[in-house]
Amino acid sequence: MKRIALYHLETLMWIARLGTFRAAAERLNTTQPAISARVREIEDQLGISIFRREGRNMVLTARGRRLVQECEPLWAGFEKALLTASGFEGATGVVRIGSGEIAAASCLPGFVNTVERDLPGVTLELELDLTARMFQQLLGGTIDLAFLAGPVASPGIRTAPIGSVGLVWAASSATAAAGGFARPLPVWSIPDHSPLHGVTVESLAANGVAPRSIATCNNVRTLIEIVIGGGGAAVFPEPMVRAELEAGRLVEVLPRPGRTVRFEAAIRSTESDPLVLELFRRAGDLRIDG
Incomplete structure (x- = not known):
C-alpha cells in the first residue's frame, strides 16, 4: 500500500471540521476538485468510504469518524512540534477573527500589529459583529477566535478573560x-x-x-x-x-x-489547530480596561 501523505491527513481534518469540501479548499488555499481527489486517494488506499453526502455537507461515515478521532491528535501534535520548534516563526495560514466594537477600538489593533510582526506568514481575516452572532459562528467553525462580551458559558467554548469596561x-x-x-x-x-x-x-x-x-x-x-x-x-x-x-x-x-461589561477571548473547546491555540494564548494576555 502506498503511503498516505501528510497533506492527505490535513485535508481530512479540515473537511471534518468545516463540513464541506469547498470550505476545506478555501482554508487550504486550493480547489474543490483537488480536495475531492485527495479524498478519493485516501479512500482508495484504505479501501473504505470516509464521507457520505447529506445535502450540501459531507458527513463522516462510522469508519471515517473513527479515523479522524485517531488521527486528529497525531496531526495536531505534529503541527505543534514543528511550529514550537521554530517559535511559530514559520507559521502560515489564515485565521478568522470575530470582534465586537469595543475590543476592535481598544486592544485589537495592537494584537493584530503584534501578530503581523511576529508571524508574517499568517493572514488574519477580521469581522466585526455582535456577540450573539459571533458565538454561533465560533461554534459553527466559520470563525476561529472571537473577542466576546461576556461572561460566556458553554461547554463548546473555551474562554480567557481580557478585562471589563464601565x-x-x-x-x-x-x-x-x-x-x-x-x-x-x-x-x-x-x-x-x-x-x-x-x-x-x-x-x-x-x-x-x-x-x-x-x-x-x-x-x-x-x-x-x-x-x-x-x-x-x-x-x-x-x-x-x-x-x-x-x-x-x-x-x-x-x-x-x-x-460592567466583561470581555473574553474565545475559541472552540475542541480546537486543536496549534496556530489558533497560539493566537488564543496571546489573546489571553490582552487587557481591556476602562
Whole structure:
C-alpha cells in the first residue's frame, strides 16, 4: 500500500471540521476538485468510504469518524512540534477573527500589529459583529477566535478573560439642558441579545425611569452619533465616549450602572489547530480596561 501523505491527513481534518469540501479548499488555499481527489486517494488506499453526502455537507461515515478521532491528535501534535520548534516563526495560514466594537477600538489593533510582526506568514481575516452572532459562528467553525462580551458559558467554548469596561448613561448637552430624563426621553440600545441591552433595561428600572421608547441599533458608533444629534439617551461603554464627554458633546444624565461589561477571548473547546491555540494564548494576555 502506498503511503498516505501528510497533506492527505490535513485535508481530512479540515473537511471534518468545516463540513464541506469547498470550505476545506478555501482554508487550504486550493480547489474543490483537488480536495475531492485527495479524498478519493485516501479512500482508495484504505479501501473504505470516509464521507457520505447529506445535502450540501459531507458527513463522516462510522469508519471515517473513527479515523479522524485517531488521527486528529497525531496531526495536531505534529503541527505543534514543528511550529514550537521554530517559535511559530514559520507559521502560515489564515485565521478568522470575530470582534465586537469595543475590543476592535481598544486592544485589537495592537494584537493584530503584534501578530503581523511576529508571524508574517499568517493572514488574519477580521469581522466585526455582535456577540450573539459571533458565538454561533465560533461554534459553527466559520470563525476561529472571537473577542466576546461576556461572561460566556458553554461547554463548546473555551474562554480567557481580557478585562471589563464601565458604562455611562449619556445624552447630548442640549438634551440634558432641556431636562434630560425629567421628561420622557427615547432610549437607544444595542439589540436585546447584547449584554448592553440588559444593563440598559435593568438600570432604567433601578432609577425608576420609564422611557418614551427603547429603539435599537447594532452599531455603537452609530448610536453615539444619534445621541449626540439629540436622539435621546443611551448606555455606552465609557472608553468609547470618553472624548465626547470631555469635549461636552455628551453629558451623563443618570448614575452610572453598577454592572460592567466583561470581555473574553474565545475559541472552540475542541480546537486543536496549534496556530489558533497560539493566537488564543496571546489573546489571553490582552487587557481591556476602562
